[in-house]
Amino acid sequence: MTTKTTLEKPLRRRQQDVYDFVRLFIEEKGYSPTIREIAEGIMLASASTVHTHVNSLIRKGYLTQSSSGVRTLALTKKGKQPKVVTQAGILKWIKEKGNDHQHDSEIAALLIDLQESIQTGRIC
Structure with missing residues (x-):
């Protein structure tokens, strides 16, 4: 069960790393990364740890997952940030x-x- 306080909590550093990787991957390639691609991208050895972070991002409303298959993660409006011009x-x-x-x-x-x-x- 997702409580209001869970939704309002700020992202932890690794959760932010996972979210940023997923967002940039989707923007660049047009589809979501796999759990293993996320693990490699943020240099984590454990796919299980990444899965935990992804589930936290889903509970907090930053990501959604349409099914239990691969490449089914999507960004939500809560997590989308405006593109920054550098x-x-x-x-x-x-x-x-x-x-x-x-x-x-x-x-x-x-x-x-x-x-x-x-x-x-x-x-x-």
């Missing part, structure tokens, strides 16, 4: 877009200027 992410995007727009000199110039502005600190 300077490294923007620079990676600029590099990718710069390759797409090599023939369009105006766009390439804007992307180069944006990249220099970020790297020099004019844009934080």
Whole structure:
């Protein structure tokens, strides 16, 4: 039985590690990881320990599991966090877009200027 106090408790460090791994895995690959993939991803030797953390995340409302099969974990609205834009992410995007727009000199110039502005600190 899940009580209100269980739902309101903050995640423990390892629970947060498991949740973050699952969230990033789903965002990157489009499907959920297996228990063993989670264990390897957060460097835990015991799949049983990961299973305990996953069950805690389900009880706390951060994850759901549609059945007892593999790759059935899903994020809930409670656990979803807004995507954070980092300077490294923007620079990676600029590099990718710069390759797409090599023939369009105006766009390439804007992307180069944006990249220099970020790297020099004019844009934080």
